[in-house]
Amino acid sequence: MRGIIQPNPKSKDLILTSLPLPTINPSLGEHLIRVKACAPCAGELLWPNNFPPPTPRELIPCPDVAGTIISGPEDSPFQPGDEVYARTNYNRPSNARDFTIGVTDELAHKPKSLSWIEAAAIPVSAETAWQILFIHAGIAGDGEADFATAQEAWKGKRVLVTAASGGVGMWVVQLATLLGAEVIGTCGAANVTLVQSLGAKEVLDYRRTSLREWAEQPGKKVDVVIDCIGRQSLEDAWWTIRDGGAVLSIFQPPKQVCPEGYKGTGVKDVFFVMEPVRRHLEEITKLVELGKCHGMVDSVWPLEQYQEAFKRLDEGHARGKIIFDLSLNN
Structure with missing residues (x-):
């Protein structure tokens, strides 16, 4: 699969490369997700150096994700084919890749009224x-x-x-x-x-x-x-x-x-630093479905234009979220 990697915690130069598909552990509540859209977060390339992950991991950016469940625990509320979105936990690699991992306690069903792009603009913010x-x-x-x-x-x-x-x-x-x-x-x-x-x-x-x-x-x-x-x-x-x-x-x-x-x-x-919590995202989903609040998309990019997208992010003038659209490739 394709994926964006930050080579080391001090580097802000990213690399688009080929990566093996992640392997899930269903006993830990993990689900394999086909990524349809993901979003970077302002300043996140500084996090690995300033706030090192508790255990070493691949430094893949973009904590927001929207996608389709491929597999997961048998008793999960999220079954194969379900459309979900989330802000995934910082302890794991994030979501700038064709397939990623999300756990039960951070996932929510994607609002039915939203596109993949619109959904990916919501969770972390x-x-x-x-x-x-x-x-x-x-x-x-x-x-x-x-x-x-x-x-x-x-x-x-x-x-x-x-x-x-x-x-x-x-x-x-x-x-x-x-x-x-x-x-x-x-x-x-x-x-x-x-x-x-x-x-x-x-x-x-x-x-x-x-x-x-x-x-x-x-x-x-x-x-x-x-x-x-x-x-x-x-x-x-x-x-x-x-x-x-x-x-x-x-x-x-x-x-x-x-x-x-x-x-x-x-x-x-x-x-404080936010933590992804399923019940919070579910409450937000209800408000979105009722039309009481909404996210905003600044711009949409293919994964291959990651350098231009992160430059836009670093300029600090984005009006809403910058989104990577992976839906055309999977």
């Missing part, structure tokens, strides 16, 4: 946003909240989302809006209308708006900052948080860039 809002922000208390509890807790809360037009940001905007929060998003001028359409009440052009000056206006402080990009954007966002609020980042520990002179008190800061 949507599950990350779900875990931010229902677990890590702590708005509904410790532990994981159900939808009704989270909706009651988030109603009326003011939330600032940085990089709101990005893969994760757009899902945070949609889900937070569904939960009744008042969302303020930051993005570039070209994406203001998009972020408004996702439900944001106010959209700030990060190139033109000083968050510190914006937050000094009456009534502008927020209860929660959800940062999707880190660095300067996260540092600036600290000025917007109310005392007793929460700053979350999926990029870096927020206190690493807490600005000099910041005097807020009682602010909770959280950095």
